[in-house]
Amino acid sequence: MLHTVNKSPFETTTLQSCLAHVSKGDAVLLIEDGVLGALKGTVVSGDIWSKRVDVEFYVLGPDASARGLTKERMIDGIGLIDYGGFVDLAAKHKRSQAWL
Amino acid sequence: MTVSTEPEKPGAKPAERKKKKFLYVNRKAPYGTIYALETLEVVLIGAAFDQDVSLAFLDDGVFQLAKGQDTKGIGMKNFSNTYRALGDFGVTKFYVEKESLQARGLTIDDLQSITYEDEKDGFKEKPSILPVNRAELTKLMSEQDVVLTF
Numbered sequence: 001m002l003h004t005v006n007k008s009p010f011e012t013t014t015l016q017s018c019l020a021h022v023s024k025g026d027a028v029l030l031i032e033d034g035v036l037g038a039l040k041g042t043v044v045s046g047d048i049w050s051k052r053v054d055v056e057f058y059v060l061g062p063d064a065s066a067r068g069l070t071k072e073r074m075i076d077g078i079g080l081i082d083y084g085g086f087v088d089l090a091a092k093h094k095r096s097q098a099w100l
Numbered sequence: 101m102t103v104s105t106e107p108e109k110p111g112a113k114p115a116e117r118k119k120k121k122f123l124y125v126n127r128k129a130p131y132g133t134i135y136a137l138e139t140l141e142v143v144l145i146g147a148a149f150d151q152d153v154s155l156a157f158l159d160d161g162v163f164q165l166a167k168g169q170d171t172k173g174i175g176m177k178n179f180s181n182t183y184r185a186l187g188d189f190g191v192t193k194f195y196v197e198k199e200s201l202q203a204r205g206l207t208i209d210d211l212q213s214i215t216y217e218d219e220k221d222g223f224k225e226k227p228s229i230l231p232v233n234r235a236e237l238t239k240l241m242s243e244q245d246v247v248l249t250f
Contacts, residue, residue, distance in 0.1 A: 008129055011128075011159065036129060036204070040205055063173075068180075
């Protein structure tokens with residue numbers, strides 16, 4: 001399953017809810033305001049860190065760049081992908097679930 | 101919202117009217133929603149009326165001032181430079197809440213530098229961004245005539 005999250009984790013509980021419902025082998029892609037969840041050293045970064053063994057995390061690069069987020073500012077191990085990478089992820093996983 | 105206690109004289113000329121304190125409160129990250137851009141539009145309109153305008157950035161609003169925004173990849177207008185132009189319209193007070201920065205792993209150095217030329221002090225260049233803590237911001241809000249939150 002590919003999960004996409006498009007809300008800021010500082011404003012809604014969308015990311016937390018997504019993370020509470022992921023299975024081993026799933027992928028979580030942060031898009032739009034959701035990319036803010038990829039920042040290191042925040043009040044929510046521990047939630048992603050604790051799931052990193054079972055779940056692959058990705059950030060949509062164009063959305064991160066728009067908000068001034070660079071790779072160095074992100075939690076280690078998060079994959080930075082472009083729109084083509086988004087398509088690849090959607091094709092690789094049987095289903096996708098958009099957390100809004 | 102506190103309303104000014106001094107009633108305006110009927111027929112008062114604009115110059116005799118008391119300037120009101122306006123605070124625009126920014127709570128949303130840019131680009132994901134339209135709030136940040138629309139607030140800028142409202143601030144620019146408000147600035148034309150020669151009032152005492154301040155901006156506050158708290159919660160995800162602090163991301164509006166983030167350094168190095170590059171929107172080429174998402175096909176949206178990068179409006180982050182507009183904040184630097186507000187000084188020319190007399191908007192020179194950008195209060196940024198320290199607690200909001202900290203919760204997001206940010207420091208003041210992660211924000212773009214915004215300055216204005218102080219015409220009352222020999223056009224000296226001064227910083228527009230003023231870091232404040234939550235208690236200071238609370239006090240600031242209570243001192244306003246009009247508070248608009250987005």
